[in-house]
Amino acid sequence: MASLAQLGSKHVAKGVGRFTEMVMTEGKGTYIKTECGRTILDFTCGIGVTNLGHCHPKVTKAAQEQVSTLVHGQVNLGYNKPYLQLIEKLLPVMPHKSLDSFFLWNSGAEAVEASIKLARHATGKQNIIVVQGSYHGRTFGTMALTKSKTIYGAGYAPLMPGVFTTPYPYWHQLGLPHTTSNDDLVENALYRLELLLKQETAPRDTAAILIEPVLGEGGYIPAPKGYLEGLRRICDENGMLLIIDEVQTGFGRTGKYFAIEHYPDVIPDIMVMAKGIANGFPLSGIVSRKELMDKQPAGSQGGTYGGNAVSCAAGVAVQEAFKEEGILENVQARSEELFGMLKELQKDEKIGNCIAEVRGLGLMVGIEFKSPTDRYTPAKSTVPAKMSSRVQNKCLEKDLLTLTTSVYETIRFIPPLNISKEDMAKACDIIKQAITDVVH
Numbered sequence: 001m002a003s004l005a006q007l008g009s010k011h012v013a014k015g016v017g018r019f020t021e022m023v024m025t026e027g028k029g030t031y032i033k034t035e036c037g038r039t040i041l042d043f044t045c046g047i048g049v050t051n052l053g054h055c056h057p058k059v060t061k062a063a064q065e066q067v068s069t070l071v072h073g074q075v076n077l078g079y080n081k082p083y084l085q086l087i088e089k090l091l092p093v094m095p096h097k098s099l100d101s102f103f104l105w106n107s108g109a110e111a112v113e114a115s116i117k118l119a120r121h122a123t124g125k126q127n128i129i130v131v132q133g134s135y136h137g138r139t140f141g142t143m144a145l146t147k148s149k150t151i152y153g154a155g156y157a158p159l160m161p162g163v164f165t166t167p168y169p170y171w172h173q174l175g176l177p178h179t180t181s182n183d184d185l186v187e188n189a190l191y192r193l194e195l196l197l198k199q200e201t202a203p204r205d206t207a208a209i210l211i212e213p214v215l216g217e218g219g220y221i222p223a224p225k226g227y228l229e230g231l232r233r234i235c236d237e238n239g240m241l242l243i244i245d246e247v248q249t250g251f252g253r254t255g256k257y258f259a260i261e262h263y264p265d266v267i268p269d270i271m272v273m274a275k276g277i278a279n280g281f282p283l284s285g286i287v288s289r290k291e292l293m294d295k296q297p298a299g300s301q302g303g304t305y306g307g308n309a310v311s312c313a314a315g316v317a318v319q320e321a322f323k324e325e326g327i328l329e330n331v332q333a334r335s336e337e338l339f340g341m342l343k344e345l346q347k348d349e350k351i352g353n354c355i356a357e358v359r360g361l362g363l364m365v366g367i368e369f370k371s372p373t374d375r376y377t378p379a380k381s382t383v384p385a386k387m388s389s390r391v392q393n394k395c396l397e398k399d400l401l402t403l404t405t406s407v408y409e410t411i412r413f414i415p416p417l418n419i420s421k422e423d424m425a426k427a428c429d430i431i432k433q434a435i436t437d438v439v440h
């Protein structure tokens, strides 16, 4: 009998794209099992989703109970109970008390689209500014907002109009040496945004700036503080809204409940949430001020499945587990271990010469390798080509699943937030060995 993977390669749409042909059959905590009997340490969390590990017992129990109570309590007919219970749990953890009106949806991209609909309706303006390197999804609306790789939009035009791009304060994107100081990057990037508002999209036509506090698919690059503060100021001065996309950074990933808490002076007008909110059950949402949300006519946001009762029940259990299990403290401790190992590696003469940057926040950690084809990397001849995918493949050979990212040579590590010290040590050994194997 042909294996299921063979069936997959024949009958699953090529457009999905896959790193491996493995068939995942089980997930428990930090590990996944495959059809052919491998047990793999998961440093992807299914792209930042299973933040509490696979099949967290409390989340599983809550979902099981809800499945046998009420699966579909359609939200245009009334409230379903877990939807309201989840909002009750989310209210006290919002980064600011002004964020008090919620709309729950299914996926990250849908929630981003909902935030654009809100921004357009609430301001009466149409244009949206995003940063180069951003990722906001692959639906028809979000394709136009995603600027991390052309593959996501190429061949699908015409895309949603009214989207403008400004450079991110990151050396590659500003065409500056990678030794450029953060202050200089911020100043350059804000200047480019001010020019954009003078030359291409006037404030009177611009509804919002949409940004991830840490660029995710765009290379795991935390926004410098001065940049987000600058965006907040420019939005305020020009009657534009600031939309913070916390789809990947939210729910503890960066060591705070939401990454925007690392920037206490920056209060979002709209915040987008998904992924970690329900640890694998499809759920997303936006939150804003009631006064803004209430500008939309009843019935103009939503769809059949949004805020599904089972997903919301899982979401409630996630928020409870956060409180009970000291998740944020664990992120801090494990993050220091992972960063410590990577910074140590940088000190090795040969390996250090191949690394452009080690960066991230909390357990959202990336390494950008130098590339012989990159105009900004010194020591070109000694740096192997395609470092990130070679390291990724080496890690997988050693049973550690990782992800690469963006158009730069970046590999990213997204372990569960409750990973044990032992599993972190095991993964660190594998990463160290994999990089050493590729470089030597």
Ligand code: PMP
Pocket: 047, 107, 108, 109, 110, 112, 135, 136, 137, 138, 212, 216, 217, 245, 246, 247, 248, 249, 274, 275
């Ligand atoms: N925004 C960000 C920051 C993301 O990382 C993602 C997914 N990687 C999305 C939006 C889209 O979410 P989804 O894949 O659930 O549509």
